[in-house]
Amino acid sequence: MQYVSTRGQSDPLSFTKAVATGLAPDGGLYVPMDLPDLRPFLKDWEGLGYADLCEEFFKLFATDLDPVVLKQCVRDAYLDFSHPDTAPLKTLEKGLHVLELFHGPTLAFKDFALQLLGNLYEAQIQRTGNPINVLGATSGDTGAAAIHGLLGKEGVNIFILYPRGGVSALQERQMTCTRADNVYAIGIDGTFDDAQNSIKEVFGDLEFRHSAHLSAVNSINLARVLAQCVYYIYAFFRLPEEERENLTFVVPTGNFGNVLAGWWTQKMGLPVKGFHIATNQNDILYRLFTTGKYEVHSVHPSSAPSMDIQIASNFERFLYFHEGQDPARVREIMSQFRDSGQYTFADFNRDTFSASRATDADIQAHIRDIHEQYGYVLDPHTACGFQNLPESGTRVVLGTADPAKFPETIELSIGEHPKSPRLEELKAIEPCSYVLEPDPESVKKFIHEHITS
Template structure:
């Protein structure tokens, strides 16, 4: 299978080359030339693996990573899920007859990003070994992506990882997961400003083709295709494990800011898995809520919140959604993205609201939702997952994606229910020194830092 850019001005690449490249040289995002169409026979093969997460992941990804020998791919995936703390990898908990929670926080950094970034880290390690080349990985994060990316590459030979994050706008424990590893190949870069400032600077760095080639620079954000494809698997796993009566009607409720999480489920639906629909749950930074309720995609100011991983206004994966929505017309994608960059606004002319719905949750509501969920079900949710519990449908089954451990946000949980959840991995971090590098969200400053520390 080959991979093309959403902007249509980059030659098609293999899976491994698309992963190594990250952001396409024309500024677009890679997608498969054609999506596979899973028929009844393939869905049956998936169903037989519904209780074997690594096996299911291999069976899915082998349709995409066609340039990697299957036994090698199988070993990479098997290794990736040995770092999870529960045998189910992604437990599906039933809270009521029509309410399920998909727990995606049992990886090494206690967040859903581990599902893709453990795989991506091992893919990078494989590529460095096979090609005899080093790789420098650059990412921007609003919270969980950075720590998950770092823990996917901790100490791996031939790699260095540079993560930009908004100083003071992640939770203290999220910052410690990035800046207290002690690994010599990890650089936590704290910028003044927002995640969107970091993401914009990152894209400018990748736009310097000579620089990115010289330093074998690759992207670790959800702009990297491997991130989205690996995240498809937990939707597939959950859908297969739902009771038969719930499969046809279930709606996945997804806390999201950068749109990569829900895009993965939507792409799986486009491949033929009959998922009913998706509800996008935002915090007070509600660009996606406005998109799916009005058809207008427009930027507003970012306001720090209790759910910091969703403090985003420019959603990286919007361009992939746009590409499919415009019938894969790359010229139109270039036109729309150019207009959006200039005006900060785009309005869909014909917007399909059958698949997507949305909700919005202010900071003032989050502690009350956490308290209500605990009182009703004896279940503790983190602030991001709490946003997904607002205005749940009464007409169908709901599968809420629990995207992070509540232990990462102890202050908010304590305020809501008078308890402070803990996790041993986080307690260890509290005693370690914080090593972060203050840097301007300026492409020249970032390139200078990479130049001084690249492998």
């Protein structure tokens, strides 16, 4: 299978080359040239465990990767997940479930993709002999998951930018308390969008990108989205057959990658009715899917910090398919959005999608209500999914993080202070972090100094 840029001005690449490249040279994002039809495989896949399902799914996409290497990458990715089901489906009542995606090493859904991506990078180094320097930005969970996916891997350095004061204290400790020599957690005075914009400019300097052996770990990397597709298929198979019709996945999202993965599985033939996009008060996606207007506002810090985003990186992949896989239209729309900070779609199709926005007060109310009604504790991001839930059919809310990562909000909501042994261990470790201005020249200088020292 070949992968093309959403902007159509870069050569098609194989899976391994697209993963290694990250951001396309023309500034676009890699997507499959054509999405495969999953329907011939679904019956055979239904009884598979998580790792086996992931391996079978990736065989359709990683066609240039040695099957033996793929199997090992996938198997190793999920060894450190604490639940035997890897992604257990928790039933609150008939027709309402939470898909728990927080049993990985950093207690967040990003582990599903980033444990695998780390193994793919390691296999690439072994195959080519070339080192890799991984660069990414995070609004909270991506950084920790990316770092832990690359800990101890030879030939890899990882540089993660995050907004100082814009992630939870425990999220920051997960990035800064690794004691690993190949990890550089870099705080910036700015927002996630500032960090992401700087990184895109760094990747836009093709000479520097090649000389520094840069690769991307953010959801701009193709493998991230593909790995997240798997848990939608897995969840579908764990539902009783009578609940598989009229199914809506409720997806807390800020960067659009999580819901894009689900939408791709629908386009590939998984029989899903729709997707409910749950945002916090930074609601660019809510506004888009209710008005057709994509417009940047200021970022307002919230109690669901991983969604404190205004520019959704993966929206461009959605746009590519929404516009009939027409890269010229994508370039036109993205250019207008870059110049004006907004774009209005005259014929935006919202049939598959609904959306909601939750304030901090809403988040606390949902944590309290769900705890009182079901004895179940939500993290603040998952709580956004309970705002204006679809009233009919089967609802599967994606549980994106362990509530122990956000103890202050949980305590404010229900008077309990959740803890996790993995997180408690971090409190005894001295953090190691760096501080940079969020501009591409500062980032390039920092990377150059640390990979040559």
